[in-house]
Amino acid sequence: MAERSKPEEVLEGKSSEAEPVTMGTATLFGLERRTILGTAAIILLTFASYIPALRAGFVWDDTIFTEDRAIAEWSDIWRIWFSPAHVEGEGHYWPILYSTLWIDHKLWGFDPVGYHAVNVLLHLANSLMLWCVATKLRIRGAWLIAAVFAVHPVHAEPVTWVIGRKDLLSAFLSIAAVLSWLRFEETEQRRSYLEALALFTAALLSKSTAATLPVALLILAWYKRGRITVSDWKRTAPFFAVSVALTLADFLFYRSREAIQTxxxxxxxxxxxxxxxxxxxxxxxxxxxxxxxxxxxxxxxxxxxxxxxxxxxxxxxxxxxxxxxxxxxxxxxxxxxxxxxxxxxxxxxxxxxxxxxxxxxxxxxxxxxxxxxxxxxxxxxxxxxLPLQLTAVAVVIASSVLVVFGALTWQHASNYQDSETFFTYVVSANPDAISAYTNLSVAYLEQERYEDALEAALSGLDRYDPDNRANADPHASLNNNAGIALASLGRTEQAEQQFRNALRVEPGHEKALENLVKLLEANGRYAEAAVLLQNSGEATADTLSNAGLEQQEQGDHDAAELSYRQALEIEPDHYPSLVNLAGVLKGKGLYDDAAALYRAAMEADPDGFEAPLGMAQLEVDRDDYGSAEEFYQRAHQIDPTQSAALAGLGALRNTRGDYEGALELLERALAITTEDADVYAARGVALFYLGSVDEAIADLERAIALDPVMQQPRDNLEAILQSLDQPSSTTAG
Incomplete structure (x- = not known):
């Protein structure tokens, strides 16, 4: 049996002087064939394992840069570095991470393929650089270490999740810093030392967990030499200083943005x-x-x-x-x-x-x-x-591990295709992941799959454990999503209850409040909506004005007046509130106050039709027919498609005895709409005086049918019928 070579003593941290075994001396671009083949193998393993990643979409926290659009504008690169609060969904100051995402956007917009390709390339680079590190440290099996790292399934999460780039990029810069550090230890060149320090700084600006690298450098010194010297401490001191400074700054920034405390x-x-x-x-x-x-x-x-x-x-x-x-x-x-x-x-x-x-x-x-x-x-x-004849078995085992790991990585990476696939996987792996049910229901809502969204939200609510101190994610969002699904399914009462449950759990839940207000307003319950917003400090002029309209319709004019005045406190030039409040005051006989509001409304919106119309009607009540005609004309010029101004002008012609002129105007109004009671009431008067009594009676009866509470056409019809000595069939009620 051939004599076996003495193994390197890497487990003892000693540098062996033996030359590494090679596959030959052939080189390409200065690289040994072994290195070339090893690199090619790692590239092949990496891309084969991560093919599903290239088909993945944006999921979960990727919305930090896709929906908040923190990287969409050219000017965002400045804000990423000098106005970090601009990245709304991110609590940390990691400008290098978001700078790379900004570059991605400038290259391929929001097409996820490019982002995922960059992540896979970063992971590949990290695997190859770790091969270099292991080789420089003379760790046995350096290539296999890098290959296992390349295909290991636990790495699928940061590689396949776009925002996971923070881990990849921080690792990339940290490994590069270690390589520069090792080169510095070999050559004592100041340039290599500064490169290592600069790369470490960049790693911290990608993700602050890189702060532990200075300790890792001391571990490296101990591993190589069996001790940590004063020189080692001195050399790493600047690294510790940078680590403490940047980590503390990031920590303080994070605390100013995120209130997290267990x-x-x-x-x-x-x-x-x-x-x-x-x-x-x-x-x-x-x-x-x-x-x-x-x-x-x-x-x-x-x-x-x-x-x-x-x-x-x-x-x-x-x-x-x-x-x-x-x-x-x-x-x-x-x-x-x-x-x-x-x-x-x-x-x-x-x-x-x-x-x-x-x-x-x-x-x-x-x-x-x-x-x-x-x-x-x-x-x-x-x-x-092992005996030499068993070496092949060891190679088969190692190859099998790489294949199995690669297959598991492929399988895990396939779970990131889209939000539905991702969160379905999350809840299948951990049925108690409450936040995943929240996001899964959102994914279904975006697809308008309301039954599925409701099921996901209710499943999360069933599993919510209020006694879990670590679970800081309240179930208000689940209630809110269930409410949206129920409202979309037409189950409004249940939807309202879910929205109210969300606000009970989390009184400041903005979306639940917004959705409940929309639901109430859609059902004409403006006053309730206004009270909700007022109690939450979120009342708007529009909501209060709508509440005022509802109160007017219910006959509560004092409450309506209060709502309009509250709206004007929020927005003094709020046109609808100015007009509606003027109408309430006009109804109370406060003509001067009403006129002032109408004029304010016309100043706030010169193109508004309702203010000059209301002013014209007010002038009629004050018997100032000349001013009334002026304002009716103004209203008609602003919006010729409205019949109300023509009806008012026709009524004024009746008052002056110009029945032909009145009839002409009222006919024009009827060409616009046949559903305006005022037009029929005024035309009935004109027709009566022009001798068309039967037509006049028909118009007055039509006016009463359109607006049963109008008193003037009833009085006119009663007078006509009495003059003809005919009983009225419409006077009752």
Whole structure:
């Protein structure tokens, strides 16, 4: 049997002087054939695994840049950097992330294919750069580590979800910073050091969880040399300074925009963190049953499982340290990197997603390199101890892992095709994910699938647990979505109850309030709508004016007057309120006050028809027929398609005895509409005096039929019939 070569001592963190095994000396563009083939293989594996990502759409938080349109304008690039509040849905200051999305928009608008392609390319670049890092650190199985990283299913979430680019981009810049750092350690060139510091700064401006990189650099120093020297601390000091400054600035900005605070105790947070760490390890080793939102677990100190996870976490660290002389520094360094990189997102501090789940696959995107490197290196080390005839078996196993991981990644990436597919997957993986039911019902509402939307919303309401302290997502949105679906299905009473339930749970829920107001107004309940808005401090001039109209129709003129005056307090030039209030005051005989309001309305809207018409009618009541005719003419000039002004002018002609002129005007009015009682009432008078008595009677009866409460045509008809000595059939009632 041929003598086996001595394996590299990578698990001990020692740099071997042995040359790496190559496939030959042939080169292309200065690259060995082994490197070229390895790169090609990783490219093939990556794109084969992520074909579904290229067919995916925008889902969930992608609305931050698609609906809020934070990247749509050319000028948005300035606001992204210097007016971060412009990105309305984002609580952090991550300008480099949104700058890349802005560039995407300028290249392909809101076509999701381009955005997803960039994400896949970033992931590919990260995989290749990690190969470089592992090679420089002489970690055994460097290519296999990169290949596993490229196809690992836990990475499907940040790669396939467009807004997950923050994890990809932050990792890309962090890995590039490490490569520059390693080059600096090799050459001592100041340029490489500054490149590393600049790249790290950029990583923080992509996602602030990159803040742990300076600690990772110290872990790297310990891994390579077995100690951390004063020089190491001095060299990393600027990195720590930048990390603290930018992370603190982002934290303060985040706190100014997001009011997130849970009431977990220190013990509970330790339980959350320890189990989260093991959950991440479990998904890295066995990526089955992946979910976007994992269920919360019991963190009560009375739960013994929490203590077991915490003890296991501490015990593992102690064991890795105690056996360092046997297994080398590699496992402890990998575990330390994994733990340190995850520290910002294991629940020790509050962050937004904590209310949804205690861990998420995307958070271990870069951290997983530590676990993958340790496991693969150990596997390669074990393979080297096998007889040569079993080496092929090891290759088959490694290839099978890559194929299975790639297939699982394909499957997981397929869940991001659209909102319906995505949120259906989320609730199937975690039936208690309340926010997913909310978003699923929205997806159905957008497709006008109201029955499905109602079912999704009610399912979420059935599963809502009010005792879950971590669940900061109240069910008001579910009530609101159920209300929309019910209203669209014509079940208005149930819809109203759902909207009211939403406001009971969350009194400031803007959409539920808006939808309830719309529902009430659609059913003519303007006064109720106005009260709701007033109580919430959201009353508008339009709503109050509509309430006034409803109160007028109900005969409550005092309440109507109050509503109109409240509307004018909000908007002094509100045309409908000026006109309607003038009408109320005119009805009360307050002609001067009414006239002042009509004139104010004509100033507010010179093209408004109702104000000069109302003013003309007021002047008739004051017997100023000349002014009345002037205002009727003005109203008719503004809108010749309205019959009311012609009816008024015709009535004035009757008053002056010009019945022929009146008849001509009234005929023109009837050409516009045959449903105006005033026109028939006035024409009946003109026809009577012109000797067409039967026609006059017919017009007056028509006027009464159109408007039974009009008294003038009744009086005129009674007078005509009495003059003819005929009984009236219309005087009763």
């Amino acid at each position: 009431d977990f105790t220190i013990i509970e947070r330790i339980f959350i963190a320890s189990r989260a760490i093991w959950s991440y390890v479990g998904k890295a080793l066995w990526p089955d049953n992946l979910a976007v939102i994992y269920p919360h677990w019991d963190v009560s100190p009375a739960n013994p499982i929490g203590w077991l996870f915490a003890i296991a976490a501490g015990g593992t660290g102690v064991a890795l340290w105690r056996f360092i002389h046997r297994i080398g520094r590699g496992p402890l360094a990998g575990a330390a990197f994994f733990l340190v990189t995850l520290t910002p997102v294991v629940g020790l501090i509050d962050y937004g997603f904590l209310s949804f789940s205690f861990f998420a696959d995307r958070y271990q995107y870069l951290a997983s390199f530590g676990v993958i490197a340790v496991v693969v290196s150990a596997a390669v080390h074990a393979k080297d101890k």
